[in-house]
Amino acid sequence: MSDALPPLRDVVARHGLSAKKSLGQNFLFDLNLTGRIARAAGPLDEATILEIGPGPGGLTRALLAHGAKKVIAVERDERCLAALEEIAEVFPGRLEIFPGDALALDYPAFMAARGASSPIRICANLPYNIGTQLLTGWLTLESWPPFYDRLVLMFQREVAERIVATPRQRADYGRLGVLANWRCETRILFDVPPSAFTPPPKVTSSVVELRPRAQPLDCRTTALEAVTLAAFGQRRKMLRQSLKSLPGVGDPSALLETAGIEPTRRAEEIEVAGFCALARAYAGG
């Protein structure tokens, strides 16, 4: 689906938007691809979309052209703002541009202050250098279910695999997988080759979907983060050894017994439910 705007390559040239590596800038110009990502976040007509890092606006345009009721876009690079204003003019009242650092936001408050109405979705081709940090923030919100009903996000393939990993895929399974699958149902939607970006990154990317679980297993976020940090910090060691590094825990035997986990198991063998049991035991101890 196209719009009344000039081709993105022309926009980038006219505004002098040479990609900056320090800002994780790898732009998408292919309308088929931006359309495919936008459709993955659909249906869009009732939705408010939070987009992080719109850059020159390729995905932003696709989201709007595919009918998003509203897009709220957070961009740190001031050079992109004029190009984004041009998009806002073509879609009156539907694009709100927020110049600033996506890492500095309190998202529930930010969206509430903008009067964003449900359903709210986050859709973004994330800057790779801060993608995991942003995702972790959205997964560890105090209040759950969260303010969003879905995340549709592009990551490096290697990070995408860590997000969807289970104990049976041991090399990729770690803290991010536990956190993501505790609170969300996760899946990789499709891969995007380096050649789709300007400039091309070194590695393949993947679009990942995360849908919040209505009722994740009971446990405190801080306790889950602490037990996974200790357990995966020494992932090859048995839990009776690795969990000794948990603050306030000398001998983890009682903790493991309460959680019903064999002390000789290793972090990479424990399901999300096992980590939640450990977190409950740790928080209660």
Ligand code: SAM
């Ligand atoms: N959405 C565009 C696309 O798909 O072509 C650009 C994606 S590019 C991978 C990442 C974007 O995030 C860049 O526009 C970059 O300037 C922006 N960005 C980087 N760090 C940021 C931050 N801390 N806060 C907000 N935006 C940031």
